[in-house]
Amino acid sequence: MNTASTSHTDATAYVEEFFARTRGGADFIITTATDLDLAPDGGRIAFTAVVATAGEPDPVRHIAVIDVATSRLAHWGPGHAPRWDPSGSRLAWLTDKHITVRELDSDSRLRTFPVEGVPEYLLWRPDGSALLVGVAEYGAARSDVDGSGLMRVDAAERQPGVPVVEAGRARPRSGGRGVWLLDPASGDGTRVSPPEATVWQAAWAGGSSILCVTSDEPSESAWYGAELAVLDPATRTLRPLPSGDGQAALPAANPSGSRLSAVIGAMSDRGLYVGDLVLIDPDDGTYTAVALGDVDVTSQHWDGDTAIVFAGMRGLDTVIGRYHVDTCTTEVLGVLEATCGAMTPEITVGSGIIACTTSGYGSPPALTVLETGTAPRELVSFAHDGTDYLAEVGGRIERVAWESPDGVTIEGLLVSPHGPGPHPLVINIHGGPVWAWRDEWSMHYPHTPLLASRGYAVLHPNMRGSLGRGQKFIRDGLHDMGGVDAADVVAGIDALAATGRVDPARVGVTGNSYGGFMAAWLVATTNRFAAAIARSPVTDWVSQHYTSNIPGFDRMCLTGHPLDPQSSYRARSPFYLAAHVRTPMLLIAGAHDLATPPEQASMFHRALVEHGADSTLVIYQDEGHGVRGSAAVVDQCARMIGFLDEHLATGGAR
Template identity: 25%
Template sequence: MKPATTKSRFTLDDLCKTRSVYDPKVAPDGKNVVFGVFQRDGAANTNRDTITLFNLDSKSIKSIAEGGSHDWSPDGREVAFENTDGMLAVYDMEMENIRTLCKIEHSAHFINHWVDKGLSWSPDGRHIAFVSSESAPGETDSPKAFREVNRILYKTKGGSNRPYYNDNRLSHIYIVPRTGGTPECLTPSPFNEHSITWSPDGQKIAFISNRTSDPDNNQHHALWTVDIKTKSTRQLTQNNESVFTPQWSPDGRHIAFLATVGAKNNNDSMAENTQLYLLPAHGGQLLCLTGEMDRNILNFRWHPNSGSLYFTIEDEGTSKLYRVSISNKGKTPIIPATESKIDGFSTMAQGDDIIYVKSSQNNPTELYLYQATTGESEQLTRFNRFLAEKRLLQSSKTFWFNSFDGTKIQAWLTKPVHFKSNTTYPLILVIHGGPHNMFGYEFDEKLQVLAAAGFGVLQINPRGSDGYGQEFKNGNLNDWGGGDYEDLMAGLNLALKNNKWIDREKLGVTGQSYGGYLTNWIITKTKVFKAAVSDGGISNLISFSGTSVIHSLLESEFGEYAPLNYDALWKCSPLRNASAVQTPTLFLHGETDNEVPLSQSEEMYMALKKMGVATSLIMYCGEGHGWRPDLRPKNRQNVYERMIEWFHIHFQGKSPSTP
């Protein structure tokens, strides 16, 4: 007889117990790994990032400080990082103490989501380079009588601990001696610089900067170098590319970077896949190393021999690690990561063994060691062991289907906790954001929360999603709410046909950001859903184009500046068809969201309210867009509580206890 399980369902309190591992970096001697650990603190209603050490010999784990960006000194004796007070600090491995060097100032100016403002040791270990801005002007006690605006990007991203408006401070590259002293600015310019990497000889730093005449109005980020002694700068790539995260080769001959080469890009979710490029360190012809793979490249690292690079691709809900030769572009799969996702990695000293971060549907991110001689991986950390031992976590079953025009679409279906085959259950269609993101095999807390609350969950990667090639990713350009809507409904209909346990009278839909947009769109097109939750969604593409800090998104998606394209934008705006809505809809939105401004939910909410549709708008004070990690823990819990309650009320006419 099978023993009864002692596991219980995933609860909202577990959100503050779950930890996320990120950004591993192996020490030069290969004995330790430094990485970040993210955890929510429910009692303090804040979030914590902890700089953590893992010793590969003793398997011991040690937290050294709370803070952000981190990097090893070349001799492996110290770790530099930014502490929670915004100070550049150094941890001494032998003395086990911390000294602070100087203040790091962060501008509120939003450039794009790929900007790296991390720090880096000089190859000789004598200096630390970092990105900082000038000090913010002091605030007066007198309230502002007015605010003058004379630039396009006058807003910031907004949200927790971030200003609402651009402070107009520029980010530059500084260096400071490891022993302390006055930082020296290497790039005193009227532009922003970021994403730094030292040349192996320590004479130059490569960086990214948009030095066009109107940087607010384009995404032409070029690769530059600055001479440490003379401070002279040189541009290495053209302005028609958008370049990200450069890394100098260990032998100093090349600089590798991610880039897009399309004429239209934006500062948010790009349709064009990023590819891995190579450039001679003195400048010259770009060489694309990955284009024929037809996938989005995320992370990359040089092999210590400078003859190859490791990189990850997004592919059909997974992310996989490959190695590419720079001589012939030959590619070798290293870690296939079937039904899982690799989120970051670092090579050991010899370059063949790899420390990496992986997650799967039942396991949040943990640290792993891949050994080349055996081809096997060993899990190093178990921060989230309690989930495997104490919680009932649901896995999703993937399926493929042909959409209305024959396009192959991938989806995942998850059964609720305590599923019984002779019972029917509500189903929630969850839609991803982006629009060019993807669902897959990573740990998804929203999925687990909904499954624990007794809902089945359907996730679909409609056209426009990442992971299926450039043509597929382009599938919703100039056609928001067109083919992608049809894909979602085709997947839903197939799930209903093949799964009798789904209660057709209790269907819900929710999505965040672009998922919120499609939620708003869906309720104008069909009455099949009994309840909807729109989370930070767009409703009016015309007003969005003039109020969002990611204004360039619509220009890259629809091909023209909004005032020249109002007809196309209005055609794809859910607000245009709001009179057709009958679905009870809850709107959730960060009050200081500048990526998708609060007014987007306000417009749709007001339209439904005027027509007598059951609706409510919850504004989260001081919160920004996307419920990203900086969302306060209590607000994150409240988002899920309200979502679950809304679905239960409109499915059953009552509100059960929240998990």
């Protein structure tokens, strides 16, 4: 293909063939493993298997178990989020409306218990006598990481004509989250958190209390002000604990409940948890930050009563380590140039063994274990014919670094197509912004290997606001959105252009969520880009504050009142700079997105058109925050390829 323009039909055919070949031809393929849980004796790992099946466009979730010694794999049926009981003789997991318990010592008997709402996580009491279940009420919001929108009852259960009502300052009567205890013998369930409180996360703190992340009201925005508290399930009372400077997440405790821990830091999305590891006194609530050598912690698990095994990021590396509480010493167990986990580095721990799902840009997901004193051991790879094709056409990855105008070193990952440059360049800006690009399979989304197969180089910058560089680096980006982070990105273009590997006249930019905001902001404040694709963007922080379900985010980041024309709400909004945009724009949103409502894209589109700019708006009627359904992903990718081919004129490889 050597033309400067690609029709939508040609782009669709190219993308459909690409996805058909990356899926491979076999039926019932496990593509990755999530929600890993090691049995107490370290002998088996239960996990959620993400399965692709022939004839079905979207993957499904199944429970699978692998034997650590033999790598023998067994499928146990539909479900997700499996958890072993303390004896290793029972496994519980979730479905959309039920808890399932499989008893291994009773001819693998299955018992299923209904739940009043949507179960989101579960944990066994340390003595195995009860299950702690986190339950979201129908009508509760999904996080933007989970696609946004609302959890609803089935169509047959809905009452026609019943509206959604907001009543001033009155607390909403539905849509909250609570903690339930389920008796696995009888199936009886009881809510043990107070009805006026929302519990976002919870963990057993011994057998008689529960460490929670809570807020007073259930809105998605309330998560930004959530705090730690200890729940007494017998009295249904919460005792608040101080959480210091930052949000609290990932509560945990040692088996005896004598020591508590959590991750505290600046976070931008529920579902992307990162910060400093802290130890908490269960009596007076005082806490101590743990020094872990500049690692931003994203996963932590107690290994016995006196050690915590953690995972996180330091720069572009994934670090796994063990902190010994009594001696205040840290043991580094592994430093991975590639990574582990789904959205952020994640691990599970049992009987001295660590398990995780590892991957790299050129290495498909694999279930891996780390044992003290030995090299990581791969139990099973989820490679197949389709992953071989993707690795072949997806180009090569390398770490890059450059200096921002204020002298701060910025890191990123560059994926380049095979063959000599200079290549047209697409800047792919991550969401959050408290997240980070890692060297992982497909760079988490299909866009990067698809673009590389088409002849584009793709830069993934970890600008200010990204994790992996400590809390100051994160807060510098959060509190200067569109300022230092925008300068970081533009400096990356200059650095790459200076090497001769990319063509500075053919540079595009894309991003989702916060990355969508950045794509819109950059073309409103500079003419450096030949094309821009903003997906699920924020373009006007004023209307975003009053229409989004997460106004707590912009309150955390921006200064002044939203209705004050002199505030940063207006000064940092691309919408008010529409007259300055000269870059062709493709705006994409989902109709069900509550986090960055589709009006953000449509408002900017109409403002651009009124000022004579080249703009196209695409709204997916069945999607929320980010495009996820297979058919919509194919369509979106085809539109992206056609748009970039038209404006960046690449001669993509076939």
